[in-house]
Amino acid sequence: SSGFKGADDLKECRLLDIQQISDCTVNKSIKSAPHFEIETPGPSQNCSLDITLGTNRWTEVLETHLPRGLSHASAMVRTASLTCFAGMTSDVFFSLPVNKRDYVTSSSVHAALSDAVATVRSAACRAIGIVSCFSQILSSPCLPGEFIKAIDFNTQNSSTPVRITASWALANLCSSIRFRALELQTDPTADLLDKSTISLLVEIALRLTKDGEKVKSNAVRALGYLSRFIRFNHHCDAVDDSRNSVFYGDPVCLQTMVQALMSSVTTGNVKVQWNVCHAFSNLFMNDTVRLSEMQWYDLHMQHLPVFY
Numbered sequence: 634s635s636g637f638k639g640a641d642d643l644k645e646c647r648l649l650d651i652q653q654i655s656d657c658t659v660n661k662s663i664k665s666a667p668h669f670e671i672e673t674p675g676p677s678q679n680c681s682l683d684i685t686l687g688t689n690r691w692t693e694v695l696e697t698h699l700p701r702g703l704s705h706a707s708a709m710v711r712t713a714s715l716t717c718f719a720g721m722t723s724d725v726f727f728s729l730p731v732n733k734r735d736y737v738t739s740s741s742v743h744a745a746l747s748d749a750v751a752t753v754r755s756a757a758c759r760a761i762g763i764v765s766c767f768s769q770i771l772s773s774p775c776l777p778g779e780f781i782k783a784i785d786f787n788t789q790n791s792s793t794p795v796r797i798t799a800s801w802a803l804a805n806l807c808s809s810i811r812f813r814a815l816e817l818q819t820d821p822t823a824d825l826l827d828k829s830t831i832s833l834l835v836e837i838a839l840r841l842t843k844d845g846e847k848v849k850s851n852a853v854r855a856l857g858y859l860s861r862f863i864r865f866n867h868h869c870d871a872v873d874d875s876r877n878s879v880f881y882g883d884p885v886c887l888q889t890m891v892q893a894l895m896s897s898v899t900t901g902n903v904k905v906q907w908n909v910c911h912a913f914s915n916l917f918m919n920d921t922v923r924l925s926e927m928q929w930y931d932l933h934m935q936h937l938p939v940f941y
């Protein structure tokens with residue numbers, strides 16, 4: 634089994650978010666995929682052997698089986714092949730040789746952009762969404778841009794399942810960007826994305842808040858992650874360094890994001906409402922946001938307390 638539980642399974646992503654705002658840390662045991670039960674003297678050796686065995690198995694699969702599956706004439710086989718990528722953990726992915734990691738990402742992006750079958754493209758977006766959870770991928774100079782291109786393209790697809798998985802991938806990518814952006818506070822020399830890319834992510838997320846409920850729930854999650862690190866107050870000392878200019882966001886952008894969230898919380902289902910409240914928790918932790926100073930603050934925020 635790949636270990637993937639579906640596009641709606643956000644439990645692990647939520648766990649990371651909760652730990653950012655909670656004094657309580659939950660310890661989780663992460664196994665590589667496929668899962669191996671090995672009896673060894675100590676837990677650290679067990680984890681190391683588990684990753685090694687998983688890496689060896691994945692290398693074999695990537696060299697022998699998946700190339701045939703991904704090029705198979707049957708859309709069902711291509712879909713199953715791409716779904717395999719959803720079972721790969723971060724430890725296993727980054728223990729693979731660079732050419733194997735490139736094969737995973739390039740195959741997913743290619744299928745998302747080029748395959749004519751909706752189920753295949755949905756599986757490709759799911760694979761992109763899994764790899765997007767690995768914040769280290771932002772270190773690649775080209776990979777985030779390729780992911781965003783594939784995500785943006787598929788969020789405009791006529792197939793609802795494709796848009797759902799594409800929006801899920803968008804939210805996961807924004808989550809990784811948020812974690813990386815917050816790390817920049819202690820490592821200002823690290824590279825991230827340029828301002829136009831961040832603006833594009835905001836634009837995509839805003840557009841998707843007007844889609845169906847399952848797409849909208851991912852869109853507001855993405856907006857929440859983006860609102861956590863965008864610097865909305867140009868007078869804040871934290872943004873004096875020009876290297877952080879990528880984070881600049883004007884008050885109009887902030888108002889548009891808040892309006893989209895409030896519209897979603899009043900019209901969406903319970904899951905959308907939960908994600909909106911979660912998004913506001915990220916927004917409120919942004920120390921450059923001064924909502925009380927905005928003229929539109931009382932008008933838009935008066936509906937939020939009913940969900941507390």
